[in-house]
Amino acid sequence: MFFPYAMKRGKYPNAQVRSMIPIDFSGKIALVTGVGDNESFAWFIAKALQAAGAKIVLACHPRMVGIVESILTRPQDADSRKLPHVDGELKVEKILPCDVSYDTMADVPEAVRNDRRYAKFPEYSIQGTVEAVGREFGGIDIVIHSVAFSREITKFAKEVSRSAYLEAISVSAYSLTALLRAAEPYMENRPGGASAVGLTYLGGERVVPYYGGGMSTAKAALQIDCKQLAQNLGPKNIRVNLISAGPYASRAARSIRPGEFEKSIEYAASKSPLPRPITPEEVANATVFLCSPLASAVTGQILYVDCGYNIMA
Numbered sequence: 001m002f003f004p005y006a007m008k009r010g011k012y013p014n015a016q017v018r019s020m021i022p023i024d025f026s027g028k029i030a031l032v033t034g035v036g037d038n039e040s041f042a043w044f045i046a047k048a049l050q051a052a053g054a055k056i057v058l059a060c061h062p063r064m065v066g067i068v069e070s071i072l073t074r075p076q077d078a079d080s081r082k083l084p085h086v087d088g089e090l091k092v093e094k095i096l097p098c099d100v101s102y103d104t105m106a107d108v109p110e111a112v113r114n115d116r117r118y119a120k121f122p123e124y125s126i127q128g129t130v131e132a133v134g135r136e137f138g139g140i141d142i143v144i145h146s147v148a149f150s151r152e153i154t155k156f157a158k159e160v161s162r163s164a165y166l167e168a169i170s171v172s173a174y175s176l177t178a179l180l181r182a183a184e185p186y187m188e189n190r191p192g193g194a195s196a197v198g199l200t201y202l203g204g205e206r207v208v209p210y211y212g213g214g215m216s217t218a219k220a221a222l223q224i225d226c227k228q229l230a231q232n233l234g235p236k237n238i239r240v241n242l243i244s245a246g247p248y249a250s251r252a253a254r255s256i257r258p259g260e261f262e263k264s265i266e267y268a269a270s271k272s273p274l275p276r277p278i279t280p281e282e283v284a285n286a287t288v289f290l291c292s293p294l295a296s297a298v299t300g301q302i303l304y305v306d307c308g309y310n311i312m313a
Contacts, residue, residue, distance in 0.1 A: 023294065028053065029137045029139060030144065031057050031144070032058050033147050034146030036064040037067065039250050041283050043280075049287070049288060056091075056092045059129050061098070063117050065097050069095060072091075096133070098129040100147050134185065140187050150215045151213065152212065153168075160212060165217070168218045173218045176229070184238070194237065194239070195238070195239045197241055198241075201219050203215060204218075204222065230299040234299060239290075240300060244303070247265045248280060249262055265277050272307035273308035274308055275307070
């Protein structure tokens, strides 16, 4: 899929360049949110974007910055850093702390400011993070929104507290709006246009047991927000799309219902037209497509990467 970039690096010296479909993000700046380990969709997306030539900036939760820095340097994690399709490993331009609960630092409560895990960072708001990237690199071409959280996700809807419900919507849905509002001045009218891609789930459209705590509502909100933002930002040549990924046993997903989440994957695989689980590489490949010129007329859409599970009754 990324052959032109590989050929430029000399991996396929005898290939005919003019016969290949071009996906080359050389010179593009990609801001990837939500990386907390080397198993998440965001991690694989960052690697795929870099394999296509993009420069990567990670925006990580302040509590996760040290973990991600370690994963990017430890010898025992070297295999997980290998890029797909080309030689090399993931190397990022910057890792910035960002808690998407806060639009500006003025929104941060005193208790959070004084938390030792936050206090070492002078800036971790959405506005500050985006401005740091936009100013240093002169613009932003790609924004990846891979953030979701609910502290009561295993509760049925009727049991969810108001505070947890609103927190889930704020972190998991509204943060896309806040990110793109901050990024708009740096994304507008970029050469070839700019692209934002978020991650959603079938639970935003159908009832999925134990996908509660406001998360199903948050994903439903994220999906209509995607369409609204696509309309709002289209005149600036900024496209906004979502990927609805099938169930995947990331570290975060496994922690929700230890030993049980794998059953959801098995069930989805048994009912899907392609009777197998998805891989994170497939989600990353679809993201690269949506960010590329091949999807230049695609905006406000949900692309299902779930082996067809969503079409089944």
